[in-house]
Amino acid sequence: MPRTKEFKKGLKSHWGPLSGLSSWETVKCDHVVLNVKVRLLTIMKSQLAKLIDSTLVKATATKDEIERLCREAIQHGFGCVMVNPVYVGLAASLLKGSNVRVGSTVGFPFGVSLPDIKALEAVKAVEEGACELDMVMNLSAFKSGDYKLVKRDIEAVTAVKRISSDIIVKVIIETPILTNEEKITACKIVKEAGADFVKTSTGLFGKGATVEDVKLMRQVVGRDFGVKAAGGIRTYKDAVAMIEAGANRIGTSTALAIIKGAP
Amino acid sequence: MPRTKEFKKGLKSHWGPLSGLSSWETVKCDHVVLNVKVRLLTIMKSQLAKLIDSTLVKATATKDEIERLCREAIQHGFGCVMVNPVYVGLAASLLKGSNVRVGSTVGFPFGVSLPDIKALEAVKAVEEGACELDMVMNLSAFKSGDYKLVKRDIEAVTAVKRISSDIIVKVIIETPILTNEEKITACKIVKEAGADFVKTSTGLFGKGATVEDVKLMRQVVGRDFGVKAAGGIRTYKDAVAMIEAGANRIGTSTALAIIKGAP
Numbered sequence: 001m002p003r004t005k006e007f008k009k010g011l012k013s014h015w016g017p018l019s020g021l022s023s024w025e026t027v028k029c030d031h032v033v034l035n036v037k038v039r040l041l042t043i044m045k046s047q048l049a050k051l052i053d054s055t056l057v058k059a060t061a062t063k064d065e066i067e068r069l070c071r072e073a074i075q076h077g078f079g080c081v082m083v084n085p086v087y088v089g090l091a092a093s094l095l096k097g098s099n100v101r102v103g104s105t106v107g108f109p110f111g112v113s114l115p116d117i118k119a120l121e122a123v124k125a126v127e128e129g130a131c132e133l134d135m136v137m138n139l140s141a142f143k144s145g146d147y148k149l150v151k152r153d154i155e156a157v158t159a160v161k162r163i164s165s166d167i168i169v170k171v172i173i174e175t176p177i178l179t180n181e182e183k184i185t186a187c188k189i190v191k192e193a194g195a196d197f198v199k200t201s202t203g204l205f206g207k208g209a210t211v212e213d214v215k216l217m218r219q220v221v222g223r224d225f226g227v228k229a230a231g232g233i234r235t236y237k238d239a240v241a242m243i244e245a246g247a248n249r250i251g252t253s254t255a256l257a258i259i260k261g262a263p
Numbered sequence: 264m265p266r267t268k269e270f271k272k273g274l275k276s277h278w279g280p281l282s283g284l285s286s287w288e289t290v291k292c293d294h295v296v297l298n299v300k301v302r303l304l305t306i307m308k309s310q311l312a313k314l315i316d317s318t319l320v321k322a323t324a325t326k327d328e329i330e331r332l333c334r335e336a337i338q339h340g341f342g343c344v345m346v347n348p349v350y351v352g353l354a355a356s357l358l359k360g361s362n363v364r365v366g367s368t369v370g371f372p373f374g375v376s377l378p379d380i381k382a383l384e385a386v387k388a389v390e391e392g393a394c395e396l397d398m399v400m401n402l403s404a405f406k407s408g409d410y411k412l413v414k415r416d417i418e419a420v421t422a423v424k425r426i427s428s429d430i431i432v433k434v435i436i437e438t439p440i441l442t443n444e445e446k447i448t449a450c451k452i453v454k455e456a457g458a459d460f461v462k463t464s465t466g467l468f469g470k471g472a473t474v475e476d477v478k479l480m481r482q483v484v485g486r487d488f489g490v491k492a493a494g495g496i497r498t499y500k501d502a503v504a505m506i507e508a509g510a511n512r513i514g515t516s517t518a519l520a521i522i523k524g525a526p
Contacts, residue, residue, distance in 0.1 A: 060403060
């Protein structure tokens with residue numbers, strides 16, 4: 001059944017970015033253009049692991065806990081570990097030679113540092129071995145309606161991408177404290193400012209990531225931009241729901257439980 | 264009654280640092296040394312206002328809110344306004360010519376930035392007009408038992424005091440997440456590292472400042488060091504309790520309510 005085979009191949013091409021998989025998609029197979037509702041029902045453990053930023057960013061995280069985080073990331077093939085600046089050097093040394101990327105927070109968790117300081121924090125994190133940077137948007141400027149400053153603040157950090165094309169910058173817009181209109185505005189600013197991902201939340205405020213927010217964010221940024229869902233994602237079911245909604249990265253402090261829950 | 268007069272004078276001299284006022288004090292009057300239990304029953308509104316750091320450090324604070332904070336601080340004679348780095352410049356321009364000092368947070372609220380970054384954030388804040396710096400201790404290093412790094416982190420910030428002798432550095436040790444033994448260790452490190460104040464908490468964790476913690480901190484650092492109580496102090500009664508326990512500075516986001524509640 002070549003048609004089925006090609007159809008599957010067509011579908012597969014959509015698995016790459018793993019984005020917008022529960023929306024209507026146009027798929028070509030055997031010169032026939034189909035408009036199909038694609039829904040991700042299962043995802044292979046190893047595929048899921050690669051989408052996970054295994055995260056430990058609480059203020060009191062100890063060295064021992066970070067060491068465990070890194071060991072587990074290597075063991076289960078998580079895409080990235082996300083730690084605070086004070087632990088980037090340690091994580092980088094522990095993950096050397098593995099495929100696990102090192103991520104650092106920037107201006108975490110309030111986003112209230114000046115642009116220059118966020119930029120320096122980003123550079124320092126890269127120097128210490130980070131290649132993924134999860135910065136918090138200047139929420140004070142955003143809520144004051146100073147979108148120019150919000151953009152300038154993000155640009156100060158994305159400038160670090162000049163050091164290496166391998167660097168990914170994600171911007172936390174803190175969805176739980178934004179209106180839908182504000183979420184749309186924030187997503188547009190993040191994209192315009194040259195970041196790679198828009199990210200839901202720090203996990204400190206309200207209910208964290210929701211399916212509705214991730215769908216909205218994917219809709220605003222389009223298919224070729226990153227959407228990271230983070231905050232309150234604790235189970236395999238939660239993670240799959242976020243991926244179905246359009247997330248192509250999952251931030252979680254319970255990565256192990258998620259992977260163990262996978263079929 | 265010269266004895267009474269002298270006695271009052273003796274008492275008055277203890278009002279300066281406003282510390283340890285509910286403990287037993289040795290007071291000299293007319294060649295007689297008395298050991299008296301001193302208790303602060305009332306404090307004048309204007310005296311209390313000078314001890315208050317009127318604080319607005321939530322991530323979403325708007326420009327309008329900061330402007331109101333500064334107006335109220337001038338009107339009621341608060342000692343200091345405490346804002347996040349993104350608002351130091353604004354606060355400094357609004358408070359120019361007044362007696363209200365400008366305070367900035369550093370590494371707020373998790374304390375997870377590297378020492379170099381905290382140091383630069385402190386310098387930048389001073390350049391923008393701050394003369395009080397409330398930094399968060401490296402809680403990750405503290406909980407990992409790396410006290411050398413904790414001290415080095417504080418020293419990186421206290422180095423900014425070289426710019427001006429007017430600069431005051433306070434260190435938030437986050438009492439709600441420390442054991443009593445850890446609180447004692449933290450106070451000693453803060454004092455050794457050249458800071459001016461040890462401060463209870465950011466207000467983000469648990470119950471914030473307690474009378475017991477303030478008493479303990481005052482006991483550890485002695486009479487000639489600053490103790491700032493912050494976190495959950497909302498009424499005049501709360502504030503007086505903290506001063507009686509040994510605090511000589513109060514951090515609060517409800518400064519107006521506290522002053523209005525004063526007799």
